[in-house]
Structure formats: structure tokens, C-alpha cells
Amino acid sequence: MNVENVKAQMRKGVLEYCILLILSNNDAYASDIIKQLKEAKMIVVEGTLYPLLTRLKNAKLLSYRWEESTQGPPRKYYALTEEGRTFLSEMDASWNELINAVELIHQTNNTPE
Amino acid sequence: MKKTVTINISGHMFYIDEDAYTRLRAYLDKIETTFRNQESGDEIITDIESRVAEMFNERINRETGVVYIEMVDDVIATMGEPEQFEDGDDSEKKTYTPPTTLLARRSKKRFFRDIDNRVFGGVCAGIANYFNIDLLLVRIISVLLIPFTSGAIILIYAVLWIALPPALTTAQKLEMRGENITINNIEKTIRDEYDEVKKNFSKFKDSPTYKKGENFFHKFSKRDKSTLIIIAVVIGAALLFQMPHFNGIFHAPGAIFTGFTHHVAPTFNHIFFPGALTFVLILLVIGLIFKTVLKVILYVIAFLLLGSLALKVIFWLFGGFLLMC
Numbered sequence: 001m002n003v004e005n006v007k008a009q010m011r012k013g014v015l016e017y018c019i020l021l022i023l024s025n026n027d028a029y030a031s032d033i034i035k036q037l038k039e040a041k042m043i044v045v046e047g048t049l050y051p052l053l054t055r056l057k058n059a060k061l062l063s064y065r066w067e068e069s070t071q072g073p074p075r076k077y078y079a080l081t082e083e084g085r086t087f088l089s090e091m092d093a094s095w096n097e098l099i100n101a102v103e104l105i106h107q108t109n110n111t112p113e
Numbered sequence: 114m115k116k117t118v119t120i121n122i123s124g125h126m127f128y129i130d131e132d133a134y135t136r137l138r139a140y141l142d143k144i145e146t147t148f149r150n151q152e153s154g155d156e157i158i159t160d161i162e163s164r165v166a167e168m169f170n171e172r173i174n175r176e177t178g179v180v181y182i183e184m185v186d187d188v189i190a191t192m193g194e195p196e197q198f199e200d201g202d203d204s205e206k207k208t209y210t211p212p213t214t215l216l217a218r219r220s221k222k223r224f225f226r227d228i229d230n231r232v233f234g235g236v237c238a239g240i241a242n243y244f245n246i247d248l249l250l251v252r253i254i255s256v257l258l259i260p261f262t263s264g265a266i267i268l269i270y271a272v273l274w275i276a277l278p279p280a281l282t283t284a285q286k287l288e289m290r291g292e293n294i295t296i297n298n299i300e301k302t303i304r305d306e307y308d309e310v311k312k313n314f315s316k317f318k319d320s321p322t323y324k325k326g327e328n329f330f331h332k333f334s335k336r337d338k339s340t341l342i343i344i345a346v347v348i349g350a351a352l353l354f355q356m357p358h359f360n361g362i363f364h365a366p367g368a369i370f371t372g373f374t375h376h377v378a379p380t381f382n383h384i385f386f387p388g389a390l391t392f393v394l395i396l397l398v399i400g401l402i403f404k405t406v407l408k409v410i411l412y413v414i415a416f417l418l419l420g421s422l423a424l425k426v427i428f429w430l431f432g433g434f435l436l437m438c
Contacts, residue, residue: 030164045193049146050160054153076160 011042016052017095018042020061020080020088027079029067053078061087117179123163125170133182135307139300140189141165146299147195165192222291225280226273234274242289259422267419268426 015037021036022028022036030049037043056062061084064076116131118292127138144161148154168188169180227238230248241248257319258266280289283302396410 030160031167045197046164046191047193047195048198049160050164051148051151051198052158054157054160058153 014095015042015048015054017088017091019049019052019056020084020091022087023078023080024088027077029075029077031075033078042068056084060084119225124160125166127166127169127173127180128178129180130182133180133185135304136182136189137165137185139303140185140194142303143195143300144268151211161192223285223288224277225285225289226277226282227286227289228279229286234270234329236270236273236277237278239277239280239289245291267423268430271423327331367374 018037018040019033022033028036030053033053034043034046034049037049043049052064057064057078060081062078063081064073064078067077069075117128118134119133120127120129120134144160146240148157151157152308155234165188168191169184172184172187190298192412222243224243225239227242228235230238238248238253240246241251255266255270266426278285280286282301283306286302287298396414399410
């Protein structure tokens with residue numbers, strides 16, 4: 001078992017959750033999302049994001065609108081849909097459960113003897 | 114000094130160095146191959162392209178306005194190769210790797226016409242590719258088969274020409290050679306082709322034929338060439354009608370099977386009977402005097418001979434049908 005592989009798998013699982021989280025406060029366009037994800041070291045290459053965004057949009061969790069930009073071509077601004085919000089709150093709940101679970105296991109196994 | 118090309122990425126125009134262009138082109142082709150077969154693949158490709166355009170805009174030097182190879186490398190590194198894209202949805206993992214799973218499944222050899230190595234329709238080259246034998250051998254055998262089958266092989270060739278699809282895309286070319294259609298192979302083929310064209314062109318440019326050909330062949334558009342071919346066939350047909358005994362050649366419907374012994378002598382006698390022979394000789398002389406048209410003249414002669422043979426086959430078929438009725 002490769003450590004990098006497992007790490008990538010873990011990242012994969014939460015990447016969609018992170019995108020929804022980023023969009024929960026305000027709408028953003030692809031580069032903004034990429035910037036935040038990169039700062040958080042969630043993605044290595046930018047290309048990862050585009051298939052994901054399209055898939056989330058196809059699942060109707062995201063929507064987008066075109067907006068003119070001062071420099072370059074018009075940009076796609078992504079926003080959460082109602083379904084996306086419901087989805088996100090469910091994810092929030094299960095994320096907390098997960099953290100609690102991991103925390104609990106940590107504690108029971110790492111308690112000083 | 115470097116040559117610069119103009120490209121348009123998602124509505125934005127860039128001047129880009131030729132070497133940078135080649136690399137970018139290969140990269141975007143790769144992206145396209147990866148996502149083309151996915152759901153909403155077009156959209157993903159468009160998104161990535163517009164991001165590439167955006168990144169060029171950020172990096173470009175306003176004064177020169179040219180995209181260099183370093184910028185392309187930088188952008189590709191930021192965007193990542195398709196293999197590096199982490200895919201979050203396991204259910205789509207199978208479609209995510211079309212280069213190795215989806216396409217390799219049908220990496221069996223398929224019969225295509227190899228139009229890169231063609232003389233007429235690339236049928237011989239296609240056969241050579243399919244059976245993995247030497248192209249020259251196939252051609253020689255095919256030509257030898259003309260007298261042996263009393264020309265029926267030409268009809269078979271025509272049928273194959275019509276029936277077999279040409280290998281147009283890189284994927285089809287790989288399939289024709291039985292190579293696996295992976296992104297790396299496609300990349301390699303595209304690079305090979307690019308180098309080949311580049312090499313041939315520079316070689317061609319240096320040769321004295323280039324200047325001469327420029328004067329002469331430029332006047333021959335594709336349509337003119339086909340006109341010439343048609344004229345040749347018409348002349349061939351006209352000659353055929355002048356020939357004596359032209360009904361006698363294919364009188365036996367079984368000519369294909371009895372072949373050589375019965376028919377080789379009349380077939381060739383027939384073609385080289387005074388009329389055709391003189392004509393061919395006159396053409397050859399003209400061709401040798403005006404060397405620039407020699408190639409065209411040779412085409413004319415070849416079509417003259419093949420055309421009359423083909424016509425004979427048609428008449429033979431007709432005769433056969435009439436006999437059956």
C-alpha cells in the first residue's frame with residue numbers, strides 16, 4: 001500500500017465537500033476556487049477541478065452564470081443551488097460525525113497507560 | 114529567429130512560437146482525448162481551454178505579446194497532465210481512463226485504407242498493414258494478378274476501395290497498425306507526423322523541383338487533375354472501341370478462374386496493339402520533352418491502360434449477364 005495513494009484517495013473524498021464549502025459563502029469562479037484549494041493544499045494540479053465542477057453541475061448541486069470580466073474572456077461564476085445547500089448541510093453533519101469518530105478512536109487508543 | 118503562429122483559444126488571440134505551439138497542441142489534444150468520451154466532456158475541455166487562455170493572459174509580456182515555450186510548460190505544469198487529475202467519483206473511474214481501458218478494448222487490428230502510403234486508394238498499403246507484410250510485395254503481387262485474373266483483380270480493387278474506410282484520424286491509423294490506442298501512442302504518432310511533414314517540406318523546398326513545380330503544378334488544382342484523369346479514361350475507352358476483337362477477350366465467364374493460360378496473351382496484345390502503343394509512345398515523347406509534365410503524362414498512360422482494362426471487365430460482366438439472361 002502506497003502512502004501517496006492513500007493520501008490521494010482521502011483528498012479525493014473530501015474535495016467535492018471542499019468545493020461546496022468554498023461556494024457556500026459567496027459565488028466564485030474557477031480561478032478563485034483553485035486559489036483557495038491550492039492554499040489549503042487540497043489539489044496539486046488545476047486540471048483536477050474542471051471535471052469535478054462539471055460533475056457537480058450535472059448533479060444539479062451547482063449552477064453557473066457568465067459574467068464579463070475586465071480582462072480576458074467572460075468567466076463562469078459558480079453558485080450553490082438549493083439542492084446544493086441541502087447536500088452541503090448533510091455533508092457537514094457526516095463530516096462532523098467522521099471527525100468525532102476518528103477523534104474517539106484516537107483517544108481510546110492513545111490514552112496514556 | 115523563430116516562426117510565430119496565431120492561435121485562438123476560447124475567443125482569445127495569441128501569437129505563439131512554433132515550438133510552443135507544437136507542445137500546446139499535443140497537450141490540448143491529450144486533454145481532448147481524455148475527456149471527449151466523458152459525460153459533458155466538451156464542457157470540461159472548453160473550461161480547461163479558457164483557463165489556459167487566462168493563464169497566458171496573465172503571463173504574457175504586454176510589449177512583445179508572444180507566447181513562449183516556457184510559458185506553455187509553466188501553464189501545463191500548473192494545469193497538470195490528464196493522468197494527474199484526481200477523480201473524485203469512483204463510479205466514473207472507468208470512463209476516466211479511456212486511453213488504457215475503453216479504447217484498448219478494441220485495439221484489435223482493423224482493415225483500413227492507408228491513405229498516407231497510397232498510389233491509388235491505399236488498398237495495397239492497407240492489406241500490407243493488416244497482414245503485417247511488406248508493402249512492395251503486396252503491390253507486386255497485385256500487379257502480377259492483373260494478367261493472371263484477366264483484369265478481374267482491378268474490379269476487386271475498386272470494390273475494396275469503395276468498401277474500406279480510409280484511416281483518417283490518428284486513432285484509426287493506430288488501429289490499422291494494431292497498436293494500442295493510448296494517449297502516449299497518439300502523442301507519438303502526431304509528433305512523428307509533424308516531424309515528417311516538416312522534414313519533407315524543407316527537403317522539398319531545397320530541391321530544384323520546388324521552383325519548377327511551383328510554376329507548373331500550382332496551375333493544376335485538384336479539379337484539373339481529376340479532369341485529366343477523366344480525359345485519360347475517356348481516351349482509353351475510345352481506343353478500346355477502335356480495337357478489333359474486343360468482344361473476344363472475356364467471352365468466358367470463368368476467366369477469373371482459368372486465368373493466365375487462356376487470357377494473358379490476348380489481354381496484352383490487345384492493349385499494345387498499334388493504336389494504343391503509338392499513342393503511349395507519343396505521350397511519352399511529349400513527357401520527355403517537357404519534363405515538368407512527365408508525372409502527369411505517366412498518370413495519363415497508366416489510366417489509359419488501366420481504364421481500358423477496367424472497361425473490358427465491365428464488358429465481360431455485361432456479357433456474362435446477357436448470357437445468363
